[in-house]
Structures are given as C-alpha cells and as structure tokens.
Amino acid sequence: MALEEKDLYVEREQKKPARLACPHCRLEDDYELAWLVRNKKPQLPPQADERDRARFAKARNYMLRRDDVVVCKNVRCRKRFEVSGVQSVVFFDATPVPTHIEVPEPEPEKPKEDPRVAAMRNAFRKRY
C-alpha cells in the first residue's frame, strides 16, 4: 500500500502575520492567517516502497493557507473580506519555516532621487 501525504510530512498549524488592505475601507493592517505547515519527515517509515522513496526524494516542505476570509480590524468597518495577494501554497526548502508572508505591493515604490541630482536642481532654482 502506497504511503499517504501525512506519512511523508510532520504537520502542524501555525499562525503567520500578513499585511492586508480591506477593500471596503482601504485600511491596512497585519492579520494573523492560519497555515497548515508540512515539514518533510527526517526519514520515511519502514513500510515505504520504491515509489514512495522516489516521491519522498522529490517532496518539498510546504504550507497551505487555511484562512480565505478575514474580518476587518477597523472598528468602524468590521466587514469580512477575502484574502488576496497571498499565495495559498508556499514551498520552502530550508528548515526554518518562513515567519512572515510577504504580500507583493500593488505598485512598486518610486526609486528615491539621487541626492546629488536634487542638490543640483536646488542650486539651479536658486539662481533663476
């Protein structure tokens, strides 16, 4: 009998903060999202066959997001909204589990202006 997913992994529930913006009131805050973390077992159980070993060799640590909906923290809003911008599955190879889930920014921040350019422009402005 082939091994199941749970025979390959040590499972545990973990909360991880993610920065989310409420679509109703647009307020950003950190929300604790529940994840199911699956870490590869140090070794396979003895009943593992050839196929299980091949699968185990390719298997990676991963975590599944459990929370799809959160309640807005803004006391004047308190609306439920869907978690977006956070992956539902995160693979990781290193043993320490990622502690914070990075939510990609909707727009990249503008690069800061070179201070020398700013100084030159200010000097130019003063003269004219």
Ligand SMILES: [Zn+2]
């Ligand atoms: Zn809100």
